[in-house]
Amino acid sequence: xxxxxxxxxxxxxxxxxxxxxxxxxxxxxxxxxxxxxxxxxxxxxxxxxxxxxxxxxxxxxxxxxxxxxxxxxxxxxxxxxxxxxxxxxxxxxxxxxxxxxxxxxxxxxxxxxxxxxxxxxxxxxxxxxxxxxxxxxxxxxxxxxxxxxxxxxxxxxxxxxxxxxxxxxxxxxxxxxxxxxxxxxxxxxxxxxxxxxxxxxxxxxxxxxxxxxxxxxxxxxxxxxxxxxxxxxxxxxxxxxxxxxxxxxxxxxxxxxxxxxxxxxxxxxxxxxxxxxxxxxxxxxxxxxxxxxxxxxxxxxxxxxxxxxxxxxxxxxxxxxxxxxxxxxxxxxxxxxxxxxxxxxxxxxxxxxxxxxxxxxxxxxxxxxxxxxxxxxxxxxxxxxxxxxxxxxxxxxxxxxxxxxxxxxxxxxxxxxxxxxxxxxxxxxxxxxxxxxxxxxxxxxxxxxxxxxxxxxxxxxxxxxxxxxxxxxxxxxxxxxxxxxxxxxxxxxxxxxxxxxxxxxxxxxxxxxxxxxxxxxxxxxxxxxxxxxxxxxxxxxxxxxxxxxxxxxxxxxxxxxxxxxxxxxxxxxxxxxxxxxxxxxxxxxxxxxxxxxxxxxxxxxxxxxxxxxxxxxxxxxxxxxxxxxxxxxxxxxxxxxxxxxxxxxxxxxxxxxxxxxxxxxxxxxxxxxxxxxxxxxxxxxxxxxxxxxxxxxxxxxxxxxxxxxxxxxxxxxxxxxxxxx
Amino acid sequence: xxxxxxxxxxxxxxxxxxxxxxxxxxxxxxxxxxxxxxxxxxxxxxxxxxxxxxxxxxxxxxxxxxxxxxxxxxxxxxxxxxxxxxxxxxxxxxxxxxxxx
Numbered sequence: 001x002x003x004x005x006x007x008x009x010x011x012x013x014x015x016x017x018x019x020x021x022x023x024x025x026x027x028x029x030x031x032x033x034x035x036x037x038x039x040x041x042x043x044x045x046x047x048x049x050x051x052x053x054x055x056x057x058x059x060x061x062x063x064x065x066x067x068x069x070x071x072x073x074x075x076x077x078x079x080x081x082x083x084x085x086x087x088x089x090x091x092x093x094x095x096x097x098x099x100x101x102x103x104x105x106x107x108x109x110x111x112x113x114x115x116x117x118x119x120x121x122x123x124x125x126x127x128x129x130x131x132x133x134x135x136x137x138x139x140x141x142x143x144x145x146x147x148x149x150x151x152x153x154x155x156x157x158x159x160x161x162x163x164x165x166x167x168x169x170x171x172x173x174x175x176x177x178x179x180x181x182x183x184x185x186x187x188x189x190x191x192x193x194x195x196x197x198x199x200x201x202x203x204x205x206x207x208x209x210x211x212x213x214x215x216x217x218x219x220x221x222x223x224x225x226x227x228x229x230x231x232x233x234x235x236x237x238x239x240x241x242x243x244x245x246x247x248x249x250x251x252x253x254x255x256x257x258x259x260x261x262x263x264x265x266x267x268x269x270x271x272x273x274x275x276x277x278x279x280x281x282x283x284x285x286x287x288x289x290x291x292x293x294x295x296x297x298x299x300x301x302x303x304x305x306x307x308x309x310x311x312x313x314x315x316x317x318x319x320x321x322x323x324x325x326x327x328x329x330x331x332x333x334x335x336x337x338x339x340x341x342x343x344x345x346x347x348x349x350x351x352x353x354x355x356x357x358x359x360x361x362x363x364x365x366x367x368x369x370x371x372x373x374x375x376x377x378x379x380x381x382x383x384x385x386x387x388x389x390x391x392x393x394x395x396x397x398x399x400x401x402x403x404x405x406x407x408x409x410x411x412x413x414x415x416x417x418x419x420x421x422x423x424x425x426x427x428x429x430x431x432x433x434x435x436x437x438x439x440x441x442x443x444x445x446x447x448x449x450x451x452x453x454x455x456x457x458x459x460x461x462x463x464x465x466x467x468x469x470x471x472x473x474x475x476x477x478x479x480x481x482x483x484x485x486x487x488x489x490x491x492x493x494x495x496x497x498x499x500x501x502x503x504x505x506x507x508x509x510x511x512x513x514x515x516x517x518x519x520x521x522x523x524x525x526x527x528x529x530x531x532x533x534x535x536x537x538x539x540x541x542x543x544x545x546x547x548x549x550x551x552x553x554x555x556x557x558x559x560x561x562x563x564x565x566x567x568x569x570x571x572x573x574x575x576x577x578x579x580x581x582x583x584x585x586x587x588x589x590x591x592x593x594x595x596x597x598x599x600x601x602x603x604x605x606x607x608x609x610x611x612x613x614x615x616x617x618x619x620x621x622x623x624x625x626x627x628x629x630x631x632x633x634x635x636x637x638x639x640x641x642x643x644x645x646x647x648x649x650x651x652x653x654x655x656x657x658x659x660x661x662x663x664x665x666x667x668x669x670x671x672x673x674x675x676x677x678x679x680x681x682x683x684x685x686x687x688x689x690x691x692x693x694x695x696x697x698x699x700x701x702x703x704x705x706x707x708x709x710x711x712x713x714x715x716x717x718x719x720x721x722x723x724x725x
Numbered sequence: 726x727x728x729x730x731x732x733x734x735x736x737x738x739x740x741x742x743x744x745x746x747x748x749x750x751x752x753x754x755x756x757x758x759x760x761x762x763x764x765x766x767x768x769x770x771x772x773x774x775x776x777x778x779x780x781x782x783x784x785x786x787x788x789x790x791x792x793x794x795x796x797x798x799x800x801x802x803x804x805x806x807x808x809x810x811x812x813x814x815x816x817x818x819x820x821x822x823x824x825x826x
Contacts, residue, residue, distance in 0.1 A: 604747045623808045626777060630812065633779050637747045684817030688794055693787055696780040696816055703815045 074103030225291030391417025439511030643671025773804030
């Protein structure tokens, strides 16, 4: 991913965040505005309804009071006549007729006297009733009726003032709802003689009250002083039930009780009630003097329903607006940036794989940086995964002067193989940190791997342990391609046919050993090298590999050469397998012997003492010791005399070491490149005349030593001479 | 290394004592350069006390031998140890010199 891509993605993320923020702010603002607006709308509507109900109740009361006042006046206006007529009992019926006749509101009237007021008439109550246009006279003094115990009779006498009776259904008089106004009649002595009454029908009241419809579904009720329903939408409860009895079973009865109590106390006010779970608003007020109370009940929905419906509509518009805003923002962001979610996910996965690759690469040591302080080792390694991560592995470390190294190829590729690779590497490190025998290490790795191997993955594995002090190599091969050994020729390191790791628990791995000498090398590789394929489906193969290994170079140069050859061969054809190589160039001269000589021929005298030590410590036969001394001297003399131009100072480093049954001598100088092994063979059978004076030195070296090799590396001539002893 | 010259009649005996390594051989070569003038005589190289010889030493032997061949003298190598005999063998000198015990 380029830096620009990263910036673009950052910008997309920022725009997305800004977009989401914008939508949220818009939504919150809209919602808040509509909440506030709604609140004030409801509040003002509630106030409006409240005042409307109050004024409607006032109008209703004044309409009622108008009738009440007429009725009261109709009775009171005839009081003086009633008092005057007390002395003429037979005229009292006439008085009741007058009351009814003179006042159209009244439908009946009686003059009922206190029992025993007239000695000859224990009960006396003449009564007039309006029936159509006629007035009918009757007497209420019947045993069945017992007027002296009726409320309209007892209460005004008890209170000594005008009194409106509880409404009642007049059974005899046409089943009308009636109420009676009674005023005590005082005689000339100031005694209460009885009561003068006027009856009014309450049919008009029902109409009046029921017509109070300030909302389509509003209802009005009226309660009597005793709490009975005088007017109610439910006709069956009229004058038979109290509020208590009707709402006693309702859950919200407490609110009703409170309203009921307030109404019976003659208070006015408003309350919220739930009838059949529907919210209602109640407005109530008393009717003066009568003890009645009016109440208007309005369903909440009637008042606020329209506002709610408006709100719902507003909400729908808001949501549509928000949805459009989101769509517009989305298409805006999309049009600005090319990224799709798929791309992003792919990139995230690629990012993960990049990290995984870095982690995997950090698991294997960097051969270029390895052991720069060691002159006895030159190593190089490379892993070229076919995908981001692979199942190949190399690893090495030095413990107790021994190089532990391995190469592995996990079956399969990609992430699963890379995980097994990590496990293999961990096991290699863990087991080799305390165990010395390669076969034992491989065996325990195999056993551990078999225990946890549920995915039938296996690992071909080569493990070696090179003793850097003497070149002794122990190794164990678990089904991996045999490494190449590079001595004076290139050959396949002989390996036992052990199984790969992770196949069979308890498999007895067999280890092997050999000796490397100075300048020998090992080349380990995975089959990604030999099976590298060109577009014609040909394999790179071992022959090409061996050809590329020829010659002596530094480890790094060797790997570069091979890599170049492979690249040239495959020519850009995609590779299906990981390719791993490990090159180990052994340059050990062991603990050995060292002698530094200046480019002065007299320095040769120092050789004798050096060689005496080598001979003594290696139990050399004196004759052999002398010969070796001679060979070394000839080689050293050659360098001292010819490597450096006359007049310049130079040095010659002589090293010797014992490796197995071999003595290895190295002679290194920084002089002009010169390969003494390239000199032609001297002809020792030539006649005296044909024998040149010189040329014997290198001949002696060749003759005495078992092998002599020269290489020029890092500005040095290095001559290596080996003698089997 | 010591080089001792003794002359008797028509014979010159050159006795080497010690190690004839390269520095010693170069020294000896200078010292024995005039001997080439006497190459018509018999030159006896007494190696009975020579313990070691390098190719530079062998060159002295060879150049004297060549001079003798020109002037009609001869070079006899006497009393060489087995080790030095090996070196002579390796270089083909056994065929070029008359070796005596």
